[in-house]
Amino acid sequence: MHELSLCRGLIDSTLAIIEEHRVSGRVSAVLVQVGRFTTVVPESLRFHFEVLRRGTRLEDAELQVETVPLRTRCTSCGIEHEPEVPSLLCRDCDGLLEIVAGRELRVVAIDVTEDAA
Protein backbone atom coordinates (compact mmCIF):
# COMPACT_ATOMS: atom_id res chain seq x y z
CA MET A 1 0.00 0.00 0.00
CA HIS A 2 0.97 3.70 -0.11
CA GLU A 3 2.56 3.26 -3.47
CA LEU A 4 1.86 6.93 -4.20
CA SER A 5 3.96 8.28 -1.33
CA LEU A 6 6.51 5.51 -1.75
CA CYS A 7 6.77 6.49 -5.40
CA ARG A 8 7.66 10.02 -4.41
CA GLY A 9 10.44 8.56 -2.27
CA LEU A 10 11.48 6.40 -5.20
CA ILE A 11 11.70 9.41 -7.51
CA ASP A 12 13.57 11.50 -4.93
CA SER A 13 16.07 8.67 -4.40
CA THR A 14 16.57 8.30 -8.13
CA LEU A 15 17.02 12.03 -8.71
CA ALA A 16 19.66 11.98 -5.95
CA ILE A 17 21.53 9.23 -7.82
CA ILE A 18 21.33 11.25 -11.02
CA GLU A 19 22.73 14.31 -9.31
CA GLU A 20 25.51 12.49 -7.50
CA HIS A 21 26.69 10.70 -10.61
CA ARG A 22 26.28 13.85 -12.72
CA VAL A 23 24.17 12.03 -15.26
CA SER A 24 23.66 14.04 -18.43
CA GLY A 25 21.94 11.51 -20.70
CA ARG A 26 18.35 10.29 -20.83
CA VAL A 27 17.27 7.92 -18.10
CA SER A 28 15.66 4.98 -19.86
CA ALA A 29 15.01 2.75 -16.87
CA VAL A 30 14.92 2.74 -13.07
CA LEU A 31 15.54 -0.61 -11.45
CA VAL A 32 13.99 -1.24 -8.02
CA GLN A 33 13.85 -4.21 -5.69
CA VAL A 34 10.60 -4.85 -3.87
CA GLY A 35 10.58 -7.59 -1.26
CA ARG A 36 7.61 -9.94 -1.19
CA PHE A 37 7.31 -9.48 2.57
CA THR A 38 6.39 -5.82 2.28
CA THR A 39 2.95 -4.38 1.69
CA VAL A 40 4.00 -2.91 -1.66
CA VAL A 41 2.25 -3.93 -4.88
CA PRO A 42 4.62 -3.58 -7.88
CA GLU A 43 1.81 -2.92 -10.36
CA SER A 44 0.53 -0.06 -8.25
CA LEU A 45 4.06 1.33 -7.93
CA ARG A 46 4.41 1.27 -11.72
CA PHE A 47 1.04 2.98 -12.13
CA HIS A 48 1.97 5.84 -9.82
CA PHE A 49 5.44 6.09 -11.32
CA GLU A 50 3.97 6.70 -14.76
CA VAL A 51 2.12 9.69 -13.39
CA LEU A 52 4.75 11.14 -11.07
CA ARG A 53 7.65 10.89 -13.53
CA ARG A 54 6.13 13.54 -15.79
CA GLY A 55 8.08 16.79 -15.86
CA THR A 56 11.13 15.20 -14.24
CA ARG A 57 14.38 13.74 -15.58
CA LEU A 58 12.61 10.37 -15.38
CA GLU A 59 9.92 11.30 -17.89
CA ASP A 60 10.88 8.59 -20.38
CA ALA A 61 12.09 6.04 -17.88
CA GLU A 62 10.55 2.62 -17.47
CA LEU A 63 10.20 1.29 -13.94
CA GLN A 64 11.60 -2.23 -13.71
CA VAL A 65 10.65 -4.04 -10.54
CA GLU A 66 12.52 -7.08 -9.30
CA THR A 67 10.47 -8.86 -6.63
CA VAL A 68 12.56 -10.55 -3.99
CA PRO A 69 11.14 -13.65 -2.31
CA LEU A 70 11.18 -14.00 1.46
CA ARG A 71 14.28 -15.88 2.52
CA THR A 72 14.99 -16.86 6.11
CA ARG A 73 18.02 -18.31 7.87
CA CYS A 74 17.89 -20.21 11.15
CA THR A 75 19.97 -18.59 13.88
CA SER A 76 20.45 -22.03 15.44
CA CYS A 77 21.03 -24.52 12.62
CA GLY A 78 21.86 -22.12 9.78
CA ILE A 79 19.49 -23.70 7.25
CA GLU A 80 17.96 -21.26 4.77
CA HIS A 81 14.38 -21.48 3.53
CA GLU A 82 12.06 -19.64 1.21
CA PRO A 83 8.90 -20.29 3.22
CA GLU A 84 5.44 -20.32 1.67
CA VAL A 85 3.87 -19.06 4.86
CA PRO A 86 5.93 -16.25 6.38
CA SER A 87 7.22 -17.94 9.49
CA LEU A 88 10.05 -17.16 11.86
CA LEU A 89 10.03 -20.66 13.36
CA CYS A 90 12.55 -23.13 11.93
CA ARG A 91 10.71 -26.24 10.79
CA ASP A 92 13.87 -28.31 11.20
CA CYS A 93 15.03 -27.43 14.70
CA ASP A 94 12.40 -25.05 16.14
CA GLY A 95 14.98 -22.28 16.28
CA LEU A 96 14.38 -18.60 15.58
CA LEU A 97 14.68 -17.53 11.97
CA GLU A 98 16.09 -14.25 10.77
CA ILE A 99 14.99 -12.62 7.54
CA VAL A 100 17.83 -12.39 5.03
CA ALA A 101 15.78 -11.27 2.02
CA GLY A 102 12.26 -10.18 1.19
CA ARG A 103 11.95 -6.85 2.97
CA GLU A 104 13.69 -4.73 0.32
CA LEU A 105 12.33 -1.45 -0.91
CA ARG A 106 15.11 0.23 -2.80
CA VAL A 107 16.42 1.66 -6.03
CA VAL A 108 19.39 -0.42 -7.18
CA ALA A 109 20.35 1.00 -10.58
CA ILE A 110 19.43 3.30 -13.42
CA ASP A 111 19.95 2.83 -17.14
CA VAL A 112 21.10 5.87 -19.04
CA THR A 113 21.17 6.47 -22.76
CA GLU A 114 23.77 9.01 -23.80
CA ASP A 115 22.32 11.91 -25.75
CA ALA A 116 22.84 11.61 -29.51
CA ALA A 117 25.49 14.05 -30.71
Add this chain to the structure above:
Amino acid sequence: MRIEDVREILSENDRFAAVNRERFARWGAFVVNLMSAPGAGKTTILERTLAALKDDKRIAIIEGDVRGNYDLDRLQGVADVPIIQINTEVAYGGECHLDAVMIGKAIASADLTGTDLLFIENVGNLVCPAEFDVGEACKVMVASVTEGEDKPLKYPLMYSVSDALLLNKVDIADAVGFDRTAFLRNCRTVNPNLEIIELSARTGEGLATWLDWLQEKMA
Protein backbone atom coordinates in the same frame (compact mmCIF):
# COMPACT_ATOMS: atom_id res chain seq x y z
CA MET B 1 24.95 2.42 -19.57
CA ARG B 2 23.94 1.11 -16.18
CA ILE B 3 24.74 3.03 -13.02
CA GLU B 4 24.47 0.88 -9.93
CA ASP B 5 23.73 2.68 -6.69
CA VAL B 6 21.49 1.50 -3.88
CA ARG B 7 19.08 3.92 -2.20
CA GLU B 8 16.49 2.88 0.36
CA ILE B 9 13.10 4.25 -0.62
CA LEU B 10 11.92 4.56 2.97
CA SER B 11 15.00 6.55 3.87
CA GLU B 12 13.03 9.74 4.50
CA ASN B 13 10.76 7.92 6.96
CA ASP B 14 13.71 6.29 8.67
CA ARG B 15 15.61 9.58 8.89
CA PHE B 16 12.64 11.15 10.65
CA ALA B 17 12.29 8.08 12.86
CA ALA B 18 15.90 8.50 14.01
CA VAL B 19 15.28 12.17 14.81
CA ASN B 20 12.07 11.29 16.68
CA ARG B 21 13.91 8.59 18.61
CA GLU B 22 16.56 11.09 19.67
CA ARG B 23 13.91 13.57 20.79
CA PHE B 24 12.06 10.93 22.80
CA ALA B 25 15.35 9.95 24.45
CA ARG B 26 16.08 13.57 25.41
CA TRP B 27 12.65 13.74 26.99
CA GLY B 28 13.37 10.50 28.85
CA ALA B 29 10.27 8.85 27.42
CA PHE B 30 9.78 5.16 26.76
CA VAL B 31 7.69 5.04 23.60
CA VAL B 32 5.17 2.35 22.70
CA ASN B 33 3.67 2.14 19.21
CA LEU B 34 0.25 0.55 19.83
CA MET B 35 -1.33 -1.09 16.78
CA SER B 36 -4.30 -3.28 16.00
CA ALA B 37 -7.28 -3.82 13.75
CA PRO B 38 -10.14 -1.34 14.37
CA GLY B 39 -12.14 -2.27 17.46
CA ALA B 40 -9.64 -4.68 19.03
CA GLY B 41 -9.49 -2.53 22.15
CA LYS B 42 -6.47 -0.21 21.94
CA THR B 43 -8.26 2.79 23.41
CA THR B 44 -9.99 0.83 26.16
CA ILE B 45 -6.68 -0.75 27.14
CA LEU B 46 -5.12 2.71 27.16
CA GLU B 47 -7.94 4.01 29.37
CA ARG B 48 -7.29 1.24 31.88
CA THR B 49 -3.51 1.71 31.66
CA LEU B 50 -3.82 5.44 32.18
CA ALA B 51 -6.12 4.99 35.16
CA ALA B 52 -3.69 2.54 36.77
CA LEU B 53 -0.45 4.45 36.18
CA LYS B 54 -1.37 8.13 36.20
CA ASP B 55 -0.37 8.71 39.81
CA ASP B 56 3.01 6.98 39.47
CA LYS B 57 4.15 7.79 35.96
CA ARG B 58 4.13 10.85 33.73
CA ILE B 59 2.26 9.72 30.65
CA ALA B 60 1.68 11.36 27.30
CA ILE B 61 -0.22 10.15 24.27
CA ILE B 62 -0.03 10.74 20.54
CA GLU B 63 -3.42 9.77 19.18
CA GLY B 64 -3.72 8.79 15.52
CA ASP B 65 -7.06 8.56 13.76
CA VAL B 66 -8.26 9.23 10.23
CA ARG B 67 -10.76 11.69 11.63
CA GLY B 68 -12.36 12.77 14.89
CA ASN B 69 -11.30 13.30 18.49
CA TYR B 70 -13.31 10.38 19.89
CA ASP B 71 -10.33 8.62 21.41
CA LEU B 72 -8.73 11.82 22.66
CA ASP B 73 -11.95 12.73 24.48
CA ARG B 74 -12.17 9.31 26.10
CA LEU B 75 -8.56 9.38 27.26
CA GLN B 76 -8.67 12.98 28.45
CA GLY B 77 -11.67 11.99 30.53
CA VAL B 78 -9.48 9.53 32.43
CA ALA B 79 -6.52 11.79 33.17
CA ASP B 80 -5.24 15.27 32.51
CA VAL B 81 -2.20 14.19 30.51
CA PRO B 82 -0.78 15.72 27.33
CA ILE B 83 -2.52 14.21 24.31
CA ILE B 84 -1.54 15.21 20.78
CA GLN B 85 -4.15 14.34 18.15
CA ILE B 86 -3.14 13.51 14.58
CA ASN B 87 -6.01 13.34 12.11
CA THR B 88 -4.61 11.93 8.92
CA GLU B 89 -7.58 13.25 6.97
CA VAL B 90 -6.52 16.81 7.68
CA ALA B 91 -3.03 16.93 6.23
CA TYR B 92 -2.38 13.50 4.81
CA GLY B 93 -5.35 12.66 2.63
CA GLY B 94 -6.82 10.21 5.07
CA GLU B 95 -3.73 8.04 5.36
CA CYS B 96 -4.37 4.70 7.02
CA HIS B 97 -1.31 4.61 9.26
CA LEU B 98 1.06 6.89 11.12
CA ASP B 99 4.58 7.39 9.84
CA ALA B 100 7.70 9.06 11.22
CA VAL B 101 7.15 12.25 9.25
CA MET B 102 3.67 12.73 10.74
CA ILE B 103 4.93 12.03 14.26
CA GLY B 104 7.86 14.39 13.71
CA LYS B 105 5.55 17.21 12.64
CA ALA B 106 3.18 16.55 15.54
CA ILE B 107 5.91 16.79 18.16
CA ALA B 108 7.85 19.62 16.52
CA SER B 109 6.57 22.27 18.90
CA ALA B 110 5.96 20.00 21.87
CA ASP B 111 8.05 19.85 25.02
CA LEU B 112 7.39 16.63 26.86
CA THR B 113 10.55 16.65 28.96
CA GLY B 114 10.18 14.36 31.92
CA THR B 115 7.61 12.06 30.31
CA ASP B 116 8.10 8.49 31.51
CA LEU B 117 5.81 6.72 29.08
CA LEU B 118 4.55 7.88 25.68
CA PHE B 119 1.92 5.87 23.87
CA ILE B 120 1.42 6.31 20.15
CA GLU B 121 -2.03 4.95 19.42
CA ASN B 122 -1.80 4.10 15.73
CA VAL B 123 -4.65 4.10 13.22
CA GLY B 124 -6.69 0.90 13.39
CA ASN B 125 -5.21 -1.22 10.63
CA LEU B 126 -3.47 -4.61 10.57
CA VAL B 127 -1.54 -3.98 7.37
CA CYS B 128 0.23 -0.66 6.93
CA PRO B 129 1.35 0.52 10.37
CA ALA B 130 3.72 -2.45 10.49
CA GLU B 131 5.81 -0.92 7.71
CA PHE B 132 6.68 2.34 9.43
CA ASP B 133 9.20 2.89 12.18
CA VAL B 134 8.07 6.07 13.92
CA GLY B 135 10.88 6.20 16.49
CA GLU B 136 9.29 3.93 19.06
CA ALA B 137 11.10 1.76 21.61
CA CYS B 138 8.73 -1.11 21.05
CA LYS B 139 5.74 -2.18 18.98
CA VAL B 140 2.80 -3.65 20.85
CA MET B 141 -0.20 -4.97 19.01
CA VAL B 142 -3.66 -5.79 20.29
CA ALA B 143 -5.61 -8.74 18.94
CA SER B 144 -9.07 -9.61 20.20
CA VAL B 145 -10.56 -13.09 20.50
CA THR B 146 -13.39 -11.97 18.23
CA GLU B 147 -11.00 -11.59 15.29
CA GLY B 148 -10.28 -15.29 15.03
CA GLU B 149 -7.27 -17.52 15.37
CA ASP B 150 -6.09 -17.35 11.75
CA LYS B 151 -5.10 -13.68 11.81
CA PRO B 152 -1.37 -14.24 12.48
CA LEU B 153 -1.18 -16.21 9.24
CA LYS B 154 -3.22 -13.65 7.32
CA TYR B 155 -1.29 -10.63 8.60
CA PRO B 156 2.19 -12.03 9.18
CA LEU B 157 4.06 -8.75 8.81
CA MET B 158 2.19 -7.07 11.66
CA TYR B 159 2.61 -10.10 13.91
CA SER B 160 6.27 -10.52 13.06
CA VAL B 161 7.34 -6.91 13.77
CA SER B 162 5.57 -6.74 17.13
CA ASP B 163 7.43 -7.19 20.40
CA ALA B 164 4.33 -8.00 22.41
CA LEU B 165 0.73 -8.90 21.75
CA LEU B 166 -2.18 -8.15 24.05
CA LEU B 167 -4.87 -10.77 23.47
CA ASN B 168 -7.97 -8.86 24.51
CA LYS B 169 -11.58 -9.76 25.35
CA VAL B 170 -10.62 -13.14 26.81
CA ASP B 171 -13.74 -12.92 28.96
CA ILE B 172 -15.87 -13.69 25.90
CA ALA B 173 -13.53 -16.18 24.22
CA ASP B 174 -15.90 -19.10 24.81
CA ALA B 175 -18.90 -17.16 23.58
CA VAL B 176 -17.28 -16.63 20.20
CA GLY B 177 -15.70 -20.07 19.97
CA PHE B 178 -12.13 -18.78 19.97
CA ASP B 179 -9.52 -21.53 19.51
CA ARG B 180 -6.79 -20.38 21.84
CA THR B 181 -4.43 -23.27 21.08
CA ALA B 182 -4.57 -22.62 17.36
CA PHE B 183 -4.07 -18.90 17.87
CA LEU B 184 -0.98 -19.37 20.05
CA ARG B 185 0.41 -21.91 17.59
CA ASN B 186 -0.11 -19.49 14.69
CA CYS B 187 1.54 -16.68 16.62
CA ARG B 188 4.52 -18.90 17.37
CA THR B 189 4.85 -19.87 13.72
CA VAL B 190 4.99 -16.28 12.56
CA ASN B 191 6.95 -14.84 15.48
CA PRO B 192 8.40 -17.18 18.12
CA ASN B 193 9.66 -14.17 20.10
CA LEU B 194 6.25 -12.55 20.43
CA GLU B 195 5.37 -12.08 24.10
CA ILE B 196 1.67 -12.74 24.52
CA ILE B 197 -0.34 -11.26 27.39
CA GLU B 198 -3.95 -12.38 27.72
CA LEU B 199 -6.33 -9.87 29.21
CA SER B 200 -9.71 -8.30 29.25
CA ALA B 201 -9.78 -4.51 29.29
CA ARG B 202 -13.41 -4.74 30.32
CA THR B 203 -13.08 -7.00 33.38
CA GLY B 204 -9.49 -6.05 34.26
CA GLU B 205 -8.30 -9.64 34.08
CA GLY B 206 -4.63 -9.82 33.06
CA LEU B 207 -4.12 -6.07 33.25
CA ALA B 208 -1.54 -6.40 36.04
CA THR B 209 0.61 -8.60 33.79
CA TRP B 210 0.55 -5.91 31.10
CA LEU B 211 1.46 -3.20 33.60
CA ASP B 212 4.32 -5.35 34.94
CA TRP B 213 5.57 -5.87 31.39
CA LEU B 214 5.61 -2.13 30.85
CA GLN B 215 7.43 -1.45 34.11
CA GLU B 216 10.04 -4.03 33.21
CA LYS B 217 10.60 -2.56 29.75
CA MET B 218 10.85 0.97 31.12
CA ALA B 219 13.55 0.04 33.62
